[in-house]
Amino acid sequence: MVLCKLSTIYIGHMGMKHHACIAIGINQYQLLQPLSYAQEDAEALYGFLTEEAGFAPDGCLLMTDSSPSLWGQSTYPNRENILRLTEKLCSEHLQQGDLLWCFFSGYGVSYEGKDYLMPVDGNPADIQGTGIPVELLLNTLKNAPTETVLVLVDMNRSQIVKVGEMIGAQTAELARGLEIPTVLSCRPNQVSRETSALRQGFFTTALLEGLRSGQCTTVKSLDRFLSDRLPELCDHHLRPKQEPLMVVNPPGKAHLVILPDAAGVPTAALAGRNGNMAVGADDGFDRPQMAATARMELPTATRNAIDSPVEMPRIDRANAVGSNGGDDRPNLAQPEDADNGGSDKSFLQQLVLWSSATALVLLLGVFLTNRSIFIGQQEGNPGSRAENAENPPPQKSAGGELVPQKQPLAVQAGTGTKQPPSSQQVWAEAKTFLKDGSASSFNRAVVKARTIPASDPLYPQAQQDIERWSLTILDIANGRAARGDFLGAIGAAKLMPDVNGPVYNQSKEAIGQWQDLSKQQEVNTDLLSAAKGQIKRGAASSYSKGIQQANKIQPGQPKYESAQLLVGEWSEAILKIAQLRSSQGKLKEAVEAASLVPSGTKSYQPAQKAIANWKTKLERQKKG
Numbered sequence: 001m002v003l004c005k006l007s008t009i010y011i012g013h014m015g016m017k018h019h020a021c022i023a024i025g026i027n028q029y030q031l032l033q034p035l036s037y038a039q040e041d042a043e044a045l046y047g048f049l050t051e052e053a054g055f056a057p058d059g060c061l062l063m064t065d066s067s068p069s070l071w072g073q074s075t076y077p078n079r080e081n082i083l084r085l086t087e088k089l090c091s092e093h094l095q096q097g098d099l100l101w102c103f104f105s106g107y108g109v110s111y112e113g114k115d116y117l118m119p120v121d122g123n124p125a126d127i128q129g130t131g132i133p134v135e136l137l138l139n140t141l142k143n144a145p146t147e148t149v150l151v152l153v154d155m156n157r158s159q160i161v162k163v164g165e166m167i168g169a170q171t172a173e174l175a176r177g178l179e180i181p182t183v184l185s186c187r188p189n190q191v192s193r194e195t196s197a198l199r200q201g202f203f204t205t206a207l208l209e210g211l212r213s214g215q216c217t218t219v220k221s222l223d224r225f226l227s228d229r230l231p232e233l234c235d236h237h238l239r240p241k242q243e244p245l246m247v248v249n250p251p252g253k254a255h256l257v258i259l260p261d262a263a264g265v266p267t268a269a270l271a272g273r274n275g276n277m278a279v280g281a282d283d284g285f286d287r288p289q290m291a292a293t294a295r296m297e298l299p300t301a302t303r304n305a306i307d308s309p310v311e312m313p314r315i316d317r318a319n320a321v322g323s324n325g326g327d328d329r330p331n332l333a334q335p336e337d338a339d340n341g342g343s344d345k346s347f348l349q350q351l352v353l354w355s356s357a358t359a360l361v362l363l364l365g366v367f368l369t370n371r372s373i374f375i376g377q378q379e380g381n382p383g384s385r386a387e388n389a390e391n392p393p394p395q396k397s398a399g400g401e402l403v404p405q406k407q408p409l410a411v412q413a414g415t416g417t418k419q420p421p422s423s424q425q426v427w428a429e430a431k432t433f434l435k436d437g438s439a440s441s442f443n444r445a446v447v448k449a450r451t452i453p454a455s456d457p458l459y460p461q462a463q464q465d466i467e468r469w470s471l472t473i474l475d476i477a478n479g480r481a482a483r484g485d486f487l488g489a490i491g492a493a494k495l496m497p498d499v500n501g502p503v504y505n506q507s508k509e510a511i512g513q514w515q516d517l518s519k520q521q522e523v524n525t526d527l528l529s530a531a532k533g534q535i536k537r538g539a540a541s542s543y544s545k546g547i548q549q550a551n552k553i554q555p556g557q558p559k560y561e562s563a564q565l566l567v568g569e570w571s572e573a574i575l576k577i578a579q580l581r582s583s584q585g586k587l588k589e590a591v592e593a594a595s596l597v598p599s600g601t602k603s604y605q606p607a608q609k610a611i612a613n614w615k616t617k618l619e620r621q622k623k624g
Contacts, residue, residue, distance in 0.1 A: 018056075018059060018093075018094065018095065018098040018099070019049075019053075019054065019055045019056065019059065019098070019099045019101075019260050020055070020056075020059040020060060020061075020089060020093055020094060020098065020099070020100050020101070021045075021046065021049050021050075021055055021059075021060045021061070021100065021101035021102065021103065022060075022061045022063070022085070022086060022089060022100075022101070022102035022103065022104075023042040023043070023045055023046035023049075023060070023061070023062050023063070023101075023102075023103040024042055024063040024064070024077050024082065024102075024103060024104040024105065024106065025038045025039040025040070025041055025042025025043060025063075025064045025077075025103075025104075025105040025106065026038050026039065026064070026065065026077050026105070026106035026107070026118075026119070026120050027039040027064075027065055028065050028120070029106075029107065029118070029120055029122065030120055030121050030122075030555060031121070031122065031123050031124065031555045031560070031561075031564070032107055032118065032122065032124065032561065033482060033561065034556075035106065035107070035156065036194060036196075036478065037194045037199060037200050037201055037204075038105040038106050038156075038201075039064045039065055039066075039105075040199060040200055041103075041105040041154070041200055041201055041204040042062065042063075042064055042103055042104075042105045043062070043064065044200060044204060044208060045101075045103050045204065045207070045208065046060060046062045046103075048208060048211060048212070049101060052212070053211070053259060053260065054260055055101075055260075059093055061075065061085055061089060062075065063075045063076070063077040063081065063082065063085070064077065065077075065120070070085075071085075071088070073085065076120065077106075077119055077120045078119050078120050078121045079119040079121060079122070079130060079131075079132060081119075082117075082119050082132060083132065083136075086102070086137065086140055086141075087140060090140060090141060090143070090144035090145075091144075094144055094145045094146060095145050096145045096147075097145075097146075097147070098145060098146055099146070099260055100141070100144065100146045100149075102141060103152075104117055105154060105201075105204070106118060106119075106120075107122065107156075108134075108153075108155065108167075109122075109124075109127050109131055110166075110167055110168075110169075110170065111127045111128070111131070113170060114133060114134075114135070114170055115133070115134040115135075115168065115170045115171045115174075116128075116131030116132060116133055116134065117131065117132040117133075117134060117137065118130075118131055118132075119131075119132060123564065123600065124561050124564045124565060124568075125564035125565065125567050125568040125571075125600065125601050125602075126568065126600055126601050126602045127602070128602050129602055129605075134170065134171050134174060135170075135174055138151070138174055138175070138178055138180060139178070142178055142180065148181075148253065148256055149178075149180040149181075150180070150181045150182070150183070150219060150256075150258060151171070151175055151180055151181070151182040151183070152182075152183045152185070152203075152207065153168055153171055153182065153183070153184045153185060154185040154192055154201055154203040154204065155167050155168060155184070155185060155186060155191075155192045156191075156192050156193070156194065156201070166188040166189060167188055168184050168188055169188055171184070172184065172245075172247050175247045175249075176247055176249045179249050179250065179253070181219050181246065181247065181248045181249075181253050181254070181256070182246065182247045182248075183222070183223060183226065183244050183245070183246045183247075184244060184245040184246075184247075185201075185202075185203035185230075185242065185244055186203075186242045186243060186244065186245070187243055187245050188245075190240070190241070190242055190243065191240070191242070192242060193234070193239050193240070193242060195237050195239065195471065195472075195475050196471045196474050196475055196478070196503070197237060197468055197471040197472070197475075198233075198237075202230060202233050202234055202237075202239070202242055203226075203230065203242070203244070205233060206225075206226055206229040206230040206233055207226065209225075209229060210222060210225040210226060210229065211259070213225070216258065216259075217257055217258065217259060218254070218255055218256060218257055218258060219246075219248065219253060219254050219255070219256050219258060220254040220255060222258060223244070223246040223254070226244040227243065227244055230242055230243065230244055231243055237468070237472065238434060238437065238442075238469075238472055239472075239475075423452045423453075423456045423457075423458045423459075423462075424458065426448060426449070426451055426452055427449060427452065427458055427461075427462055427465075429448055430444075430445040430446075430448035430449040430462075430465075431445065431465075433445040433448065434469075438476075439473050439476045439477065439491070439492035439495050440495060442469045442470075442472050442473050442476075442495070443473060443495040443497065445465075445469050446466050446469050446470060446497045446499070447497075449462045449465060449466050449469075450462075450466060450497075450499075463499075466497070466499050467499055467500055470496060470497050470499050470500060470503065471500075471503065473492060473493075473495055473496050473497075474493070474496060474503060474506070474507055476492045477489045477490075477492035477493040477496075477507065477510065478510075480492060481510070481514055481517075484521065484558055484559070486514040486515075486517050486518035486521060486558070487518055489510075489514050490511050490514050490515060490518070493507045493508075493510055493511050493514070494511065517557075517558055518558075520557055520558055521558035521559060524553045524557060524558055524559040524560075524563070525559060527549055527550070527552055527553060527559075527563075528549075528550060528553075528559060528562065528563060528566070530549055531545075531546040531547075531549035531550045531563075531566065532546065532566075534546040534549060535570070538577065539577075540574045540577045540578065540592075540593035540596050541596065543570040543571075543573050543574045543577075543596070544574065544596040546566070546570055547566075547567050547570050547571065547598055550563040550564075550566050550567050550570075551563070551567065551598075567598070567601060568601050568602060568603075571597050571598060571601040571602075571603040571604070572601075572602075572603045574593060574594070574596050574597050574603070574607075575594060575597055575603045575606060575607050575610070577593050578590045578591075578593035578594035578597075578607065578610065579610065581593060582610070582614055587614045587617055587618050587621075588618065590610070590614050591611050591614050591615060591618070594607040594608075594610050594611045594614075595607075595611065
């Protein structure tokens, strides 16, 4: 079985009369480990669609842990509500040619080769009975009046997922068969991630940047944008690579328009949420340009030098460049008149004067920077500068005694005193610590970078990196806790520096919680070991005793999901024992064994049907 976090979006094409969306995000599961930013992902996309993309709120459904009711019905994202409201929206609120988005962010399960969405009441011990089959949801939207469906799947593995297991294979297969363009947030052998620094998943962050940038107007341009931006985000936050995967069948659907009015996107929005995304090149595809992003990585002093305005002579564009029907290209054929010739000459004169002034300023800067060198060459003996530097002339004290001149720093270096490293060297050394990606390496980088003084031009950039690296330490700690490694999470959180007060306090609170969970984990581990010790092959009662032990672990506690998996497996084993006894003609023993299958498991209903059948046969035997 595989648990993951899924995000799905269904999109129709342009020229639509009505725009609707379903946004589902679940953080606080009843029987599964809570998620951090699934609800935030859904709310962010819902906000974009209703506030920026022109979707009418009365036709948009938001389903989270705390969302308000809609159409007089609860929007709490349990299995019943999700299925009922999705069907209601498709059948009652849509018509031919409408545009529909549907977003799901939460756990997903790959069980026996089939993918399921897990609602808030999803039970890992009864996935088939409590999960929502992806096939069912895709078919529901495929049968809606909308003509096209686009699915985006964001996966976040649960702690019970085994290393190396592939996720999303059936979803991709279904999408290909149903001809639904589908984008997986990562390849099947990768893991989708989220970060405290963004307060969102990487996939949702890249998605919203693309939508706001104006570069993602079609399925193909969205794929191109995510393929560039998503790995870049992971690299910027020092997380493992995450690459999206798109399935489009037939290929022509790659050109479908995915926003109701791309031309209506505000120009200011084209910069993206972080202001570092530019409009794509005119190559037929919308691609993000990374020049601005690369600029953000420069030291503050360098950026200031680049950004400083250079006052240039004012140039009359009408004279410098000819006008041709609004086109700003120069006219190649100009009338032979004196005005144009004079304008060209004036422009050249201004250009020469400006260039000369610039060269003079540069020479003056060089002279001032090396003033002592130039003066030293002109004064004193015409001997070498090296000799003068090594043997400075003695100076007289107030009493007339000769006092040796203080040696410069370069000479002191020769006597064993090292020159302190520059801030640029300190910053570069701090970054070298990040190679292994461990919490301790980020801590060492922070400690090193904090030695850069506040007066240094690199200080603002260093502070940004320090905060980002600190949040990465918290991400590492949260990741370990999600896998059930509470001791490792505590160790990582203790390396959290106090550069951000709220985040530092959050890590301290988390340490206290993880200490309690670590103790509970030890108790529950012992319970599971005792439960496994009860099992005896072929003895249905032993499996029943094991189930009773495993059920002592409550929802939300460490090892609960593992316990529920064992409960499901042992329930299935009891049913097989009962079926074996039935095949041997031991109907009474079969009924007794099947009666031990607990409710709430996938084997319960088959067991009840078998019991009724076997009791009927027993009654016939008595009458016979």
